[in-house]
Amino acid sequence: MAGDKVDPVHQFVVNKIVPIEIGGIDFSFTNASLFMVATLAVATCFLYFTTSTRSLVPGRMQSVSEISYEFIASMLREGAGSHGMKFFPMVFSLFMFILTANMLGMVPYFFTVTSQIIVTFALALFVIGTVVFYGFYKHGLGFLNVFVPSGVPGILLPLVIAIEVISFLSRPISLSVRLFANMLAGHITLKVFAGFVASLGTLGALGIGGAILPLIMTVALTGLEFLVSFLQAYVFAVLTCMYLNDAVHPGGH
C-alpha cells in the first residue's frame, strides 16, 4: 500500500485556495467553494442566457429551461398543492443547484460539491427548517397535527405518534445522507474501476487484455452516474415537496 497514489478518496479532499480566517474560524476559499461558485455561475448563466431572447417559439436551449421550470412547478403542485407554490423558488433553486453540482462533478478532475456531507446536510436542514418554521408560523400549534395521523385507533396513538416523531426527526438525516452517499459511492466506484484499467494496463499484453472488462464497467458506470446525478436531484426535490406539504397541510395524511 505504501506509495500507492491511486486513492479513490483523494477526489473528496478539500484544498484551500485562498486562506481566509475570521475570528479564529477557517473560512478559506477552497476547491469546494470554487465549485459552489462554478455551480452558481453555470446554472445561472444557462438559465439566464437561454431565456434572454424570450422567444414565443422556444429554441432547444430555451426549451430545456422552460421544461425544468414546468417540471418543478408540476412536481410541487402535485406534492404540496397550489398553496405550496409559494415555495416554488426554493424547490426550483434546490433542484437546479443540486443537479448542476452533481453534473459538474461528473467532469474529470472536478470537485463534487454534493459529495460533502456538510453541504447536503445544510441543504436538508434548510428544507426541514423551512418546513418547521412555516408550519408553526402558519398553523401555530396546529402544526403538531403532522404527528397525529387521522383515523388511528386511540390505543395505538402513542405508538404512532412516537413513530411519526422519529420519522420526522430522521428526515434531515435521510435527505442529506441519501444525496451524499449516492454521490460519494458513485465517484469512488468509478475511480476504483478506472484504477483497475490503469493498473492492469501496466502488466503487459495480458493485463491490457484484462483491462477491457473494467474499462467497459467504467463506461457503463459513467452512464449510470449521470442517471444517479439527475435522479438524486429529482429525489431531493420530490422529498422537499412532500415535506413542504406537511407544512402547508399538517395532519393531511
Added chain:
Amino acid sequence: MFVTAAYAQSTTTEGAETHDAAAGEVHTETGVAQEGGHGSGVFPPFDSSTFASQLLWLAITFGLFYLLMSKVVMPRIGGILETRNDTIARDLDDASRSKAEADAAIAAYEQELAAAKAKGNAIASEAREAAKTKAAADRTAVEASLNNKISAAEARIADIKTKALADVGAIAEETAAAVVEQLIGGKASKAEIASAVKATAK
C-alpha cells in the same frame, strides 16, 4: 474526478488497490493520510475543519443562486410561459371567431342563394305565364281579325256575286232583247224579256 496523474509510480497489484478502495470506503486512516492534500487524516467528507468554510460558501453561493432564481430567472421564464399561453389562447379565440364569421357568411350566402333561386324561379314562371297569356291573347286577336277579314271577304264576295248576278240579268236581258230584235225584228217589251230571262235563269 477519478484520474490521478501520479499513477505511473504505482507498483502495486490489483489486489492491493481493491484493498485500498475498501480502505477508502471504511475510511481507514492509512490510505488517506498518505495523500498529503490534507493533514488531518480523517475521511475528507467528515473532516470537520472544512465545515465552517463550506457552510459559509454554500450560504453565499446558494443564497445568491436563490436570489437570482427568484428575482430574475423565474419571473422571466414564468413571463415567457404566460405570454405564450396568452398568445395561444388569443389565437384560438381569433380562430374560433373567424370560424364563426365564416360560418355566418356561408349561411348568409346560402340564404341569399336560395332567395335568388326562388326569385329566379318566380321571375321565370311569371314570364312564362305572361308569355303564355300574351300568346293566347295574340292568337285570339289574330283569329278574330282573321275571322273579321274572312267574313268581310265573304260579304264582299257575296256582294260581288249578287252584283255580278244582277249584272248577268241585265246583260242577259240586253242580249235577249238584241237577239229577239235580230230574230224577229220586232221589239219585245222590256218586262217580257226580264220575266223570260228570269224564268230561264231559274
